[in-house]
Amino acid sequence: EAHSARGMSWDEIDEHARNYLLSLLALGFDAEEGELYRQSDNRAVQDLGFELGSKANFSxxxxxxxxxxxxxxxxxxxxxxxxADILYPQLVDEPKPTVIPVGPDQDPHVRLTRDLATRVRYFKVSEAFASFELDDDERRLVRAAYDALADDADDAETDVRCEDAADWLADYEPPEADRESVDLTAAKQSALDKLRAGGKEPLRPRVRFFDRNATEE
Incomplete structure (x- = not known):
């Protein structure tokens, strides 16, 4: 970007990069634990950028x-x-939460990165409450059960169990507006089946990262 958009020479870019790296190391970055690379020398980053670019458009x-x-x-x-720089850590191990050290002015760029990652089916982020999957309607019902039980629990992180949520949900009647907008009857039954199968597994809100390109191998 510095070369193509701002007209900086490669020598100037190298000098700036050196100063940035020295500052990073001075702030405590461990070069042995982390990874430093040059974009033009990192084939994995270049290939990932190409794949992401295939899902972007000029508009x-x-x-x-x-x-x-x-x-x-x-x-x-x-x-x-x-x-690709932002998503590169996902290639190193597996899909995982990543902190991106950018300013608020870079928010549109981070949002574009998230959207491109979804389009190439690289990974997906969803809200979960236990080890099993929930669709949107089931999630609304399980959220209602969790919120109701968590209010009375001494420790919402450990005291709310799937079987408790199933007992609560069995007697729950969704608001009329919700019943009209979606088929919550089917969602309620499937949510009950999943919660009962979960038994004593703790129920709590969590964020799940999926590797959408994963294979059984």
Whole structure:
């Protein structure tokens, strides 16, 4: 980006990169525990950027970054390479939460990265309450059960169990507005089946990351 958009020479870029790295190390970054790489030398990042770029379109770049007919291709390529930088940690081990040290002004870029990750089926994030999967309607019902039971629990992290939620949900009647908008009868029965199968498994809100390209191997 510095070269394609701001016209910096490669020597200037190398000097800036060196200063950034020295600052990073001075702040306590452990180069043995972490990983430092040069974008142009990291084939995995380049390949990931190419895949992400195949799911992006010019209208998005135009809306987010103000690109127009005068924007050069290298500048656009730098954007998808930066999205690959953000997602690169997911390649190292497995899909996982990642902290991205950027300022508030970079929020649109992070949102684009999230959307591109979903489009290439790289990973998906969803709300969960236990080890089993829930669809949107089931999740609404289980959320209602959890909220009701957590209010009376001494420790909501450990005291709310799937079987307790099943007992509560069995007698629960959703509000009329909810019953009209979705088929909660079927959702209630399937949620009850899953909660009863969960038994004494703790029930609590959590975020689940899925590797959507995973295979059985």
């Amino acid at each position: 998005e770049f135009e809306a987010i970054y103000g690109f127009d007919g005068e924007t050069n291709i290298s500048h656009m390529q730098s954007v998808v390479t930066q999205t």
